Each structure stands twice: as C-alpha cells, then as structure tokens.
Amino acid sequence: MRNLILIKISKLYLVVMIIFSVFILLRGHNNPGGGFIGGIITSTGFIFYGIINGSERVKSLLRITTIELMGTGLMTGIVALIIPVFSGLEPFTGVWIESDLLASAGIHLGTPVLFDTGIYLVVTGVFLSIIISIMDVVKWN
Amino acid sequence: MSERLIAYLPLLASLMFASGILAPLLYKPFGKRLGLLLAVFPFLIFIVLLLLAPKLGSSSAIVTREFFSLAEGIDFSIRADGLSLTFGLMISGIGFFILLYSAFYMKKYERQGQFYLYLTLFMGAMTAMVFSDNLMALFIFWEITSITSFLLIGFDHHLEKPRQAALQSLLITALGGLTLLFAVILIGNIAGTYRISEIIDSGLKLGEHPQALLIFIFILIAVLTKSAQFPFHFWLPGAMQAPTPVSSYLHSATMVNAGIFLLLRVHPFIGDFYLWKGTLMVAGGITMFLGAFFSMGQTDLKRILAFTTISALGTMVMLIGIDTSHSIKAALVFFIVHAMYKGGLFMMAGIIDKSTGTRDITRLANLTRGLPLTTAATVLALISMAGLPPMLGFIGKELVYEAKVQLPGLSWLVLPLGVGANIMMVAISLTIFAELFYPSVRKQGVPFRHTEKEFPWYFPAGTIILAAAGLVLGLAPGLLDKIISNALLFSGNDDVRVKLSIWHGFNQVLLISVLTVVSGVVVFIFRHRVMPLISSLIRWFDRLFLPDVFAGAIKKYVEVAARSTERIQHGYHRFYLMTFFIVTMLLVAIQTFFSGMPVIETSGLSTLKLHILALLVVSSLAAVFAVFSGGRLTAIVAMGVVGYGVGLIYLFYGAVDLAITQFLAETILMVLFVMVMFKLPKFEKLSSRNSKLRDGIIALSAGAMVTLVVLNARFVNVFDPISSYYAAKSYVEAHGRNIVNVILVDFRALDTLGEITVLTLAAVGVYALFNIRVRQLKEKEKNQ
Amino acid sequence: MELVLAIFIGLLYACGVYLVLRRSIIKVILGVFVLSNATNLIIFLAGGIRRSGKGFIPEGAETIDPALISDPLPQALILTAVVISLGISAYILALKFRYFEVTGTHDLDQLSKTDD
Structure with a gap:
C-alpha cells in the first residue's frame, strides 16, 4: 500500500489527531473528553498511519518504546496522586493552581489534569503497543 | 536502666530481620565474611540479655507497651521474664556460634x-517468639520458624532426600501451627485478651472451663509436632539432612525446643487441666525411652545425635507433665544442659565431617591426633550428655531423677523409663568416645583431609566455648539460681527458692545415678551385640509406621486429588461455561420458586421512544445475524453494528463521553479484528445439530433470566444514589463541569489508577505473547 | 422503554452465551465482546434512564439538580469498562493468534489436554 498520497494523508491525519486529542484531553474537565477519549483518538491516528506505513515506521516515529510510554503514564498518574501530600493534604486530593489569568482563558491547571494526562499516556501506550505487536506478527508491512 | 536496655531488643531484632532480608545483597560485598558480620546481631542480643538478667531478680518481669500493632488486640510487645530470658540467652548465644561456624562450614556452598537469609530470619523469629507478650505474635513467629526451618532443611534442594525431609517437617509442624492458632484464638476469646501478661496477672485458670479439653488438645498437638514427640518424632531424624549448622541450631536451642517453651508459657493458665499430667508424662516418657534406645542402633554420627535429641525432648515434656516445682525446675535446667552439649556435639559432627569426609562412626578412629581441641571439648560435652560430674549435665540429671523419685503414685513407671533412657545415654556417650577418639590399634580410621590447624579459629570456637561453659556452670551452678527462680515463678509455680548445687549428699538419687552409670558401662561393653539387635528392631519398627507410611499417605492423597481434579478439570472450555450458566440459572430459578414469581412494576417507566425502538430492532437483528452468519467479515461487521447501536443508546440518554468512547473503541477493535482475521482460517462447522440445539436452549434461557433479573433489579434501590453528592460538589470542590470526568480523575482516582494498571498489564501480556513469537521467527529465518 | 431495553439486553445475552459455547475460538471472542456490551448496558440501566440530561454543570452555575441528569457514576464506571474490555479483547485476539499458530487449529476442544 505504498501510495504517496495515502502516506501524506496519513501523516496529516496523525498530526491532526494528535492535536485534536490533546485539545480533547485538556478541555475534558469541563466538556466531553478526557484522558481515555484522548488516548483512543491518538491511537486511531496511529492505527491509520500504521496501516499505510507499516509498524516499523510507527516505531521510528515514536522514538521511545510503547512500554516506556505506558510506564511514563503510570508514573505521571501516581505522581499526580502523591503531589497533594507535599501540600500537607491527604493523597488523592485535588490541588489547583489559582490564577486569574489562566482562569480568564478558561484553563484550570491542577493535579486532576495531570492525572488525566497520565491516563492519556497509558491509554495511548497500551493501544499502540497492541497495534504494533499485532502488526509485527501478521507482517503488516 | 532495665527499661532502656529492653528498648534495644526490638531494635536489635528488627536489625537482625533487616540484615537477614538483605543477606543475599550483602553477600556480594562481604562474601564469605557475611556469616561473621551477621553474628554480631545475636551477640549483641546476648549481651543485652545478659545485662538484663540481674535486673530482673528472681521475681519480676518487664513488660513493654506495644510498639507495633497489626490489628486490634494483635500487637507486638515484649515480655521479659526468667523464662523468655533463659530461652533467649540460649537462642542468641548458640546462634552467635552457629553463624561463626557457618561462615566456614558453608564456604563451598x-x-x-x-x-544466611533463612538462618537469620529463623534466628530472629525464634528470638521474637520467646519475647512476645502477645499470643498472636507468638503464633506468627512460631509459623515463621516452621517455614524458615523448612527452607533450611531443604537447602540442598537439588537432592531428593532433603526435599522429602523438608516437606515432611513442614507438613507436620504446619499441622501443629494450625492447631496452635485455634488454641490461641480460644484462649483469647475466653480471656478477652491475647496479652500473656494480662492473662497471667488476671490469675485465669482454664482447667475448669468447658472448652479446656479442646484448648489442651490443640496445644498438645502443637507441642508434640514441633518438639518431635512420639508419635510425630520421625521428622526430626530426617531433618538432619540440613547442612550441619542448621541441624545443630534446630536441635540445640531452637525449633524443637519451641514446643517446650510453649508448654511452660501456657502452664500458668492451663496447667491445672486434669489431662495435663497424664498425657504429657506418657508421651514424653515413651519418646524419652524410644529416642535413647534407637540412638544405639545408628552409625551416622548426626543420626545418633538426632535420636538423643528426641530423647532429651521427651525428658523435658515428661518433666513438665510431672508438674511439680521440682520437675519444672529440672526441665529448665535440663533445657540449658541439653542446648549446650547438643549444640557443641552437632558442631563437632560437622568438624569431623569436614576434616575426614565421613560421619560414619564405624569408619572413624583416632581423631585425637588431628583434632586435639575438638576432642577435649567433645569429651566434656559427652560427659555432660552422660550426666556425670563435674559438668552441668550431672546437675540436670540429678534434678530429673529427684523429680521422678518424688513423684507420688507414678514413679514406678516413670523412673524405670528414665533410668533406661539414661543408661542408653551413658552407653552412647561411651561408644562415641571409644569409636572416635580412644587410641585404637585395631581400627584403622579414614585419613585426615584437614586437621584442626587448617581451620580458622571461629570454626571450632562454638564446640569449645559451649563445652567450657557447661563445665563452668557445672562447677558454679549458683549462677543460674536467680534466672531459674524467675522462670519458675512465671511458669506458674509458687515454690521459687532455687539452689542448685553439684553435691546433694548420699541419697536415693545418687544411688540410682551410680546404678545408671554401671549399667551404661555394661551396655557399652556388650555394644557389638546390642547394636545390631537394636538396628534390626528399628528396621522392623520402621515398617510399622514412620516416614514411609507418612510419605505413602501423602502420595495417596496427591493421587486422589489428581484423579478428582482430572474429573472436574476436564479441559473442555464450553462445558465449564455450560456448568456455570446452568448452575446460575438453577439458583435463580430456585430463588424465584421460593419467593414467588416477581411482579414487574410497570408504573414509573419512561415512555417508549420510537426512534430508540427502531435502533434496538436493528441492533437485535445485527446480533442475531452475527450469530448465524457463515462469513467472518460479515460477523465482525454485524458485531460492529451492535456496538455502535449500544453507543447510540448511551448518546440518547445523555452519556456523551461514554458514547464517544464506545464508538472509538468499537472502531479500533474492528480494525484489529480484521487485521488478525485474515491470518486465520475460515469458519468451519464444528458442532453437531444436537449440540447446537442444546446450546440454543441454554442461551435463550440465559437471556430470559437476565431480562428478568434486570427488570427486578431496576427497581431495587438499596441506598440513595451518591450521584447527588457528585452533582453538588463537582464544580465547587473539583473545578470541573464534566461530572463524569471529575469522577474519573478526582473523586474515584484510585479506581482509575487501578484500571490503567490493568490496561498496562494487558498490553504487556500482548507484547510478551507476540515478541516471544517474533524472536522465534527470526531465529527460524536465520537458520534457513 | 426499560422493558424493551431489558428484552434487548436479554437478547444480547442469549447471543453472547450461544457464541461463547461454540468450539471455534473466533466465535468465542465475538461472544465475549457481545456479553461485555450487554453487561455495560445493564449497569447503565441501573443508573436510571428517565432523566435524559447530559451530565454537565452549565456555564455560570455552580451545581446542577441531580434529577435533571443521567446518573454520572455508572457512566464513569462503564467508560473505564469499555476501555478495559477493548484492551482485554485485543489481548484475547493476540492469544488466539498465538494459539492458532502453535496448534494449527481454532477448535477449542483440541485444547482440552495440556500435555501435548
């Protein structure tokens, strides 16, 4: 399936999907979206990319292994849950950065958002890992 | 001062545990010196205990507050009294020498x-056990000793015999551990507390309690198994398969003596039970005699010693059974005596093994030349074992005899058994001495591989110092007076004035002693005739029961288990599921039958919406189509339609996030399905018409059952939904307007963390499954 | 509506159970997939579907009357369940592929003995 147009489209699609998923992730706290959905959206981008370009290209595009991606996500989640301890709160409490400037732009930053990012990374990593493994074995190249 | 001293104990014990756990890591930097390093801990504990001993005097106990609590009522606190101190001193003192000894002995392993991990954990658990003030803590450490001793006995796990012996000891001692737990729980329920000091202080006597019989039986089994008493004694000779330092430690101060400790510990509150005396005396008496008798028939040095241990333990149990203050005093002194000489003798067996390469007494001779110091120490230990002056063993034996003689009523039974056992002890001591050390011209022993001079100082140190300590205590037994009195007081005796001395004057006891020695010498002289007789007797006895029968029973049990497992675990996937579905349906049907047909309330239902109805009809058709479709791709697409239909339902009822997720997940799954599907074969007709019909009936009834359950459950609201809380707090406290997302990342973040962990595990599983395959493929390609 | 949905769930369950009782592992996977969808629906239904509002607090307001929205808790639970069942399905798919490669069959009855 080496088709120049398809390859270009797949690249464009991937970029759009990644940007879109980050957007979905960040607005997830107030509108439909969040880490799970964002992660799956990114995966669809990679699937499309992978179907057209093969798994090797996906791997070289990623630079880090999917296992590392998942690990990073899990660590991010755990860190987000532990951060409140340093503020003298119980773990798992949400800690927010109070800023009028950000609030006026409709952006709230806090540990729940960080945790959501962790979810995003894990979900992305999990599905990428599964896709790449399956592609490797069925020799989808 | 004593308060401060005792505070070191948990610290040292935890340090010991910690260093034990770290031992595999510490082994790298310290190498063969690790044993020497670890020996510091028991030594420090020994010093602390030694300093603590005079503080206690003869009538006080120190009890600390709990410093760690596992659960309500189960806490770790220290109780230091004469009893725990006596045991603690032996455990730590001998433990110190054992670690030194191991440092050389285990060199080639x-x-x-x-x-060292197992050994230090074992040592720590043993120490902690005797100082526990909580019965539950005592039980926990008791079990840890069982498990670690299993690992130690089976340390040479590449060999069949140690594995078997380890399993045997674990199975038997675990039985005792279980019954101990029952006993502890029962005692705790009756007393209202698990703390030993509170139970003792309250003056509780369980002997008259209706459950006393049960408690006593449980404790009895725990003691008989742990202390290798008849009829459970057979695991102990097997346990000598362990490396020699371990056997030495297990036999002398720890493990088997835990049973003795337990008996003395619970004696204050259950010693008045009417079966206490009779049962313990009979079990102990039989064990005492059999152990000594059997030891005469062995040729392996370690085996001889193992049987004498059984005999000594029997003596102690019997003395506790006699239950006078004299007898318990005798049991305590005898414990010290035995720990000292047995530890030394086992280490001696290891030294001989190292220097000549064998432990068979028929092949050894003239060892004095190469091992002068060991010989001297061994002779002292043997004198102690035979119960001759001036060693501490003499005092121990005199006390034992005294207790037996003074026993009203039963001394006619107990005394002959005891004298018989001691005659054998004298004979066996003489035999060991004559075979191994007495300069002989007739017998040519195996040549030395190493002599004593080639060993480092710390290898024979244990044997020598323990023997010397036995001699010192034998000459100045007054050193033990106070601690024994204290121990006596807290094992529930009133008469606590203890005066130990080596000379009791001419009396009945001395007469019996002389008789014993003379008879022992006679047996020794005729040993070449006696020994084959006994060993043939043992062979006959072995056939009757003991290890083989035990192993056979275990084998049978495993066979029966395997057979029944094979019947239940037939391996047919769909029959498992069928069983599951049918049983569930039957249960629901039974429940429906007894509670009457449920009335489905039709009021309060939401109105029927036509567009959703249409959606449901389409999805249902797709599902049915997927079931009966012959093609793979059509089945997958039909499944996709069902999935999207479900997603649309979510969307209609306002679950936006859910719907998006469902659509995306559906898409990804279908893509994956299609990718894999092309590598797989087409559907085949595998099932017969009859089985299809059967499955169809099961499936339809399962569907009907689920419908009923859903309709019923729909109207059961046991608790108020928590959602109103989320709706109220979502923006105010969590700054989020999307309640579903806030629940996911804030209110129920721990759940979500668990879920992403599960996802990660699934991905790692796929990764492993496929990458192993990929590696194989690559290798195959390379080979071609 | 609940009645119809319950019947729908029952039908999905019937299909799912029938599929997991097949010998072909492909059908079993499809069955697991149907069953997980049906179960998600049950949880969704348990939250109550009478209130059809979206689970969002409108701009400017601080709270919302829970009577106006669908119960958000089951939604959150199902959301993770959907993602996890996707992961599990992919896992089974992988497992199936390996199984087929090793044994050369997709008949589950061939799997009843582990020894060979």
Whole structure:
C-alpha cells in the first residue's frame, strides 16, 4: 500500500489527531473528553498511519518504546496522586493552581489534569503497543 | 536502666530481620565474611540479655507497651521474664556460634546469601517468639520458624532426600501451627485478651472451663509436632539432612525446643487441666525411652545425635507433665544442659565431617591426633550428655531423677523409663568416645583431609566455648539460681527458692545415678551385640509406621486429588461455561420458586421512544445475524453494528463521553479484528445439530433470566444514589463541569489508577505473547 | 422503554452465551465482546434512564439538580469498562493468534489436554 498520497494523508491525519486529542484531553474537565477519549483518538491516528506505513515506521516515529510510554503514564498518574501530600493534604486530593489569568482563558491547571494526562499516556501506550505487536506478527508491512 | 536496655531488643531484632532480608545483597560485598558480620546481631542480643538478667531478680518481669500493632488486640510487645530470658540467652548465644561456624562450614556452598537469609530470619523469629507478650505474635513467629526451618532443611534442594525431609517437617509442624492458632484464638476469646501478661496477672485458670479439653488438645498437638514427640518424632531424624549448622541450631536451642517453651508459657493458665499430667508424662516418657534406645542402633554420627535429641525432648515434656516445682525446675535446667552439649556435639559432627569426609562412626578412629581441641571439648560435652560430674549435665540429671523419685503414685513407671533412657545415654556417650577418639590399634580410621590447624579459629570456637561453659556452670551452678527462680515463678509455680548445687549428699538419687552409670558401662561393653539387635528392631519398627507410611499417605492423597481434579478439570472450555450458566440459572430459578414469581412494576417507566425502538430492532437483528452468519467479515461487521447501536443508546440518554468512547473503541477493535482475521482460517462447522440445539436452549434461557433479573433489579434501590453528592460538589470542590470526568480523575482516582494498571498489564501480556513469537521467527529465518 | 431495553439486553445475552459455547475460538471472542456490551448496558440501566440530561454543570452555575441528569457514576464506571474490555479483547485476539499458530487449529476442544 505504498501510495504517496495515502502516506501524506496519513501523516496529516496523525498530526491532526494528535492535536485534536490533546485539545480533547485538556478541555475534558469541563466538556466531553478526557484522558481515555484522548488516548483512543491518538491511537486511531496511529492505527491509520500504521496501516499505510507499516509498524516499523510507527516505531521510528515514536522514538521511545510503547512500554516506556505506558510506564511514563503510570508514573505521571501516581505522581499526580502523591503531589497533594507535599501540600500537607491527604493523597488523592485535588490541588489547583489559582490564577486569574489562566482562569480568564478558561484553563484550570491542577493535579486532576495531570492525572488525566497520565491516563492519556497509558491509554495511548497500551493501544499502540497492541497495534504494533499485532502488526509485527501478521507482517503488516 | 532495665527499661532502656529492653528498648534495644526490638531494635536489635528488627536489625537482625533487616540484615537477614538483605543477606543475599550483602553477600556480594562481604562474601564469605557475611556469616561473621551477621553474628554480631545475636551477640549483641546476648549481651543485652545478659545485662538484663540481674535486673530482673528472681521475681519480676518487664513488660513493654506495644510498639507495633497489626490489628486490634494483635500487637507486638515484649515480655521479659526468667523464662523468655533463659530461652533467649540460649537462642542468641548458640546462634552467635552457629553463624561463626557457618561462615566456614558453608564456604563451598552456592546460594550462601539465601542460606544466611533463612538462618537469620529463623534466628530472629525464634528470638521474637520467646519475647512476645502477645499470643498472636507468638503464633506468627512460631509459623515463621516452621517455614524458615523448612527452607533450611531443604537447602540442598537439588537432592531428593532433603526435599522429602523438608516437606515432611513442614507438613507436620504446619499441622501443629494450625492447631496452635485455634488454641490461641480460644484462649483469647475466653480471656478477652491475647496479652500473656494480662492473662497471667488476671490469675485465669482454664482447667475448669468447658472448652479446656479442646484448648489442651490443640496445644498438645502443637507441642508434640514441633518438639518431635512420639508419635510425630520421625521428622526430626530426617531433618538432619540440613547442612550441619542448621541441624545443630534446630536441635540445640531452637525449633524443637519451641514446643517446650510453649508448654511452660501456657502452664500458668492451663496447667491445672486434669489431662495435663497424664498425657504429657506418657508421651514424653515413651519418646524419652524410644529416642535413647534407637540412638544405639545408628552409625551416622548426626543420626545418633538426632535420636538423643528426641530423647532429651521427651525428658523435658515428661518433666513438665510431672508438674511439680521440682520437675519444672529440672526441665529448665535440663533445657540449658541439653542446648549446650547438643549444640557443641552437632558442631563437632560437622568438624569431623569436614576434616575426614565421613560421619560414619564405624569408619572413624583416632581423631585425637588431628583434632586435639575438638576432642577435649567433645569429651566434656559427652560427659555432660552422660550426666556425670563435674559438668552441668550431672546437675540436670540429678534434678530429673529427684523429680521422678518424688513423684507420688507414678514413679514406678516413670523412673524405670528414665533410668533406661539414661543408661542408653551413658552407653552412647561411651561408644562415641571409644569409636572416635580412644587410641585404637585395631581400627584403622579414614585419613585426615584437614586437621584442626587448617581451620580458622571461629570454626571450632562454638564446640569449645559451649563445652567450657557447661563445665563452668557445672562447677558454679549458683549462677543460674536467680534466672531459674524467675522462670519458675512465671511458669506458674509458687515454690521459687532455687539452689542448685553439684553435691546433694548420699541419697536415693545418687544411688540410682551410680546404678545408671554401671549399667551404661555394661551396655557399652556388650555394644557389638546390642547394636545390631537394636538396628534390626528399628528396621522392623520402621515398617510399622514412620516416614514411609507418612510419605505413602501423602502420595495417596496427591493421587486422589489428581484423579478428582482430572474429573472436574476436564479441559473442555464450553462445558465449564455450560456448568456455570446452568448452575446460575438453577439458583435463580430456585430463588424465584421460593419467593414467588416477581411482579414487574410497570408504573414509573419512561415512555417508549420510537426512534430508540427502531435502533434496538436493528441492533437485535445485527446480533442475531452475527450469530448465524457463515462469513467472518460479515460477523465482525454485524458485531460492529451492535456496538455502535449500544453507543447510540448511551448518546440518547445523555452519556456523551461514554458514547464517544464506545464508538472509538468499537472502531479500533474492528480494525484489529480484521487485521488478525485474515491470518486465520475460515469458519468451519464444528458442532453437531444436537449440540447446537442444546446450546440454543441454554442461551435463550440465559437471556430470559437476565431480562428478568434486570427488570427486578431496576427497581431495587438499596441506598440513595451518591450521584447527588457528585452533582453538588463537582464544580465547587473539583473545578470541573464534566461530572463524569471529575469522577474519573478526582473523586474515584484510585479506581482509575487501578484500571490503567490493568490496561498496562494487558498490553504487556500482548507484547510478551507476540515478541516471544517474533524472536522465534527470526531465529527460524536465520537458520534457513 | 426499560422493558424493551431489558428484552434487548436479554437478547444480547442469549447471543453472547450461544457464541461463547461454540468450539471455534473466533466465535468465542465475538461472544465475549457481545456479553461485555450487554453487561455495560445493564449497569447503565441501573443508573436510571428517565432523566435524559447530559451530565454537565452549565456555564455560570455552580451545581446542577441531580434529577435533571443521567446518573454520572455508572457512566464513569462503564467508560473505564469499555476501555478495559477493548484492551482485554485485543489481548484475547493476540492469544488466539498465538494459539492458532502453535496448534494449527481454532477448535477449542483440541485444547482440552495440556500435555501435548
């Protein structure tokens, strides 16, 4: 399936999907979206990319292994849950950065958002890992 | 001062545990010196205990507050009294020498890190057990000793015999551990507390309690198994398969003596039970005699010693059974005596093994030349074992005889058994001495591989110092007076004035002693005739029961288990599921039958919406189509339609996030399905018409059952939904307007963390499954 | 509506159970997939579907009357369940592929003995 147009489209699609998923992730706290959905959206981008370009290209595009991606996500989640301890709160409490400037732009930053990012990374990593493994074995190249 | 001293104990014990756990890691930097390093801990504990002993005097106990609590009522606190101190001193003192000894003995072994791990954990658990003030803590440490001793006995796990012996000891001692737990719970329920000091202070006597019989039986089994008493004694000779330092430690101060400790510990509150005397005396008496008798028929040095241990333990149990203050005093002194000489003798067996390469007494001779110091120490230990002056063993034996003689009523039974056992002890001591050390011209022993001079100082140190200590205590037994009095007081005796001395004057007891020695010498002289007789007797006895029968029973049990497992675990996937579905349906049907047909309330239902109805009809058709479709791709697409239909339902009822997720997940799954599907074969007709019909009936009834359950459950609201809380707090406290997302990342973040962990595990599983395959493929390609 | 949905769930369950009782592992996977969808629906239904509002607090307001929205808790639970069942399905798919490669069959009855 080496088709120049398809390859270009797949690249464009991937970029759009990644940007879109980050957007979905960040607005997830107030509108439909969040880490799970964002992660799956990114995966669809990679699937499309992978179907057209093969798994090797996906791997070289990623630079880090999917296992590392998942690990990073899990660590991010755990860190987000532990951060409140340093503020003298119980773990798992949400800690927010109070800023009028950000609030006026409709952006709230806090540990729940960080945790959501962790979810995003894990979900992305999990599905990428599964896709790449399956592609490797069925020799989808 | 004593308060401050005692505060070191948990610290040292935890340090010991910690260093034990770290031993495999520490082995790298310290190498063969690790044993020497670890020996510091028991030594420090020994010093602390030694300093603590005079503080206690003869009538006080120190009890600390709990410093760690596992659960309500189960806490770790220290109780230091004469009893725990006596045991603690022996455990730590001998433990110190054992670690020194291991440092050389284990030199050639692999996995030394693990060895020290087990050994230090065992040592720590044993120490902690005798100082526990909580019965539950005592039980926990008791079990840890069982498990670590299993690992130690089976340390040479590449060999069949140690594995078997380890399993045997674990199975038997675990039985005792279980019954101990029952006993502890029962005692705790009756007393209202698990703390030993509170139970003792309250003056509780369980002997008259209706459950006393049960408690006593449980404790009895725990003691008989742990202390290798008849009829459970057979695991102990097997346990000598362990490396010699371990056998030495197990036999002398720890493990088997835990049973003795337990008996003395619970004696204050259950010693008045009417079966206490009779049962313990009979069990102990039989064990005492059999052990000594059997030891005469052995040729392996370690085996001889193992049987004498059984005999000594029997003596102690019997003395506790006699239950006078004299007898318990005798039991305590005898414990010290035995620990000292047995530890030394086992280490001696290891030294001989190292220097000549064998432990068979028929092949050894003239060892004095190469091992002068060991010989001297061994002779002292043997004198102690035979119960001759001036060693501490003499005092111990005199006390034992005294207790037996003064026993009203039953001394006619107990005394002959005891004298018989001691005659054998004298004979066996003489035999060991004559075979191994007495300069002989007739017998040519195996040549030395190493002599004593080639060993480092710390290798024979234990044997020598323990023997010397036995001699010192024998000459100045007054050193033990106070601690024994204290121990006596807290094992529930009123008469606590203890005066130990080596000379009791001419009396009945001395007469019996002389008789014993003379008879022992006679047996020794005729040993070449006696020994084959006994060993043939043992062979006959072995056939009757003992290890083989036990192993046979275990084998049978495993066979029966395997057979029944095979019947239940037939391996047919769909029959498992069928069983599951049918049983569930039957249960629901039974429940419906007894509670009457449920009335489905039709009021309060939401109105029927036509567009959703249409959606449902389409999805249902797709599902049915997927079931009966012959093609793979059509089945997958039909499944996709069902999935999207479900997603649309979510969307209609306002679950936006859910719907998006469902659509995306559906898409990804279908893509994956299609990718894999092309590598797989087409559907085949595998099932017969009859089985299809059967499955269809099961499936339809399962569907009907689920419909009923859903309709019923729909109207059961046991609790108020928590959602109103989320709706109220979502923006105010969590700054989020999307309640579903806030629940996911804030209110129920721990759940979500668990879920992403599960996802990660699934991905790692796929990764492993496929990458192993990929590696194989690559290798195959290379080979071609 | 609940009645119809319950019947729908029952039908999905019937299909799912029938599929997991097949010998072909492909059908079993499809069955697991149907069953997980049906179960998600049950949880969704348990939250109550009478209130059809979206689970969002409108701009400017601080709270919302829970009577106006669908119960958000089951939604959150199902959301994770959907993602996890996707992961599990992919896992089974992988497992199936390996199984087929090793044994050369997709008949589950061939799997009843582990020894060979």
